[in-house]
Amino acid sequence: MEPFTPGELAVMQILWEHGELKPAEVQQRYPEPIKNPALRSYLTILVEKGHVTRRKVGKAYFYKAKTKQTAAFKKSLKSIIQGYCDGSVRSLMLNLIRTEKLSEDDLLELKRLADEATQQGEN
Amino acid sequence: MEPFTPGELAVMQILWEHGELKPAEVQQRYPEPIKNPALRSYLTILVEKGHVTRRKVGKAYFYKAKTKQTAAFKKSLKSIIQGYCDGSVRSLMLNLIRTEKLSEDDLLELKRLADEATQQGEN
DNA sequence: GTTCATGTGCAGTACTCTCTGCACATAGAA
């Protein structure tokens, strides 16, 4: 699964959020003004690539995401980890804590989450 | 700064790691076999976009990254956070802990890092 | 100066992404 182009990703995110829509509805929710045929070309490409399915209802088609959001998330995260963090999630975490200015609350939350995960891992 | 293409990114990573190289040296380190002119076209594009500078030494040019690795890292991380994690770093962390299978050691390390950051934040 | 390896510049090809325009199809209203 090669990465989504910006246009494809914008469409996927709308479909992930809203479920099943027809082109005009995706068009309305697109983050910037886009003409209907341009938007439809993205949908067509996504169908060809297997990331989206469609079914006919009346005279119109409804489009639905087939590729799961979590799968796409993992994929793009993996490419960042390999590209910038020596391939290790640990290194990514380190970078995150160092380069992003996390608030006190964020750090406490982070520790709590790590604690929870540790507990679960022991069961 | 729009994102690097795969070819551009591969070249940037070599330059980030090795400093200043000539095309043939970048070519040698390229992760897959690539012909010299193909590699040079990437360098030319990167110079045109302002991500790389070059200077003449003898008859050859030496190329050096101008865009910093941390800037590129932050940029691509930001696009993931906005695309998949409601725009919040906290949500990214949550997703990381849930979807990546972190080892016991990783989680302990994570808590230690968060602790360190907390301490520093208090100074 | 000639030769030779190494390096450069440039023109061009194939493919993808983004986007446009237009003709045709369909469902419902009159």
Added chain:
DNA sequence: TTCTATGTGCAGAGAGTACTGCACATGAAC
């Protein structure tokens, strides 16, 4: 049945990416 709004299919343009090939330039060796 005809009209209209809405939706579809398709052909293609323009820019950018990912290359290839080749002629020309340069510095070093002889």
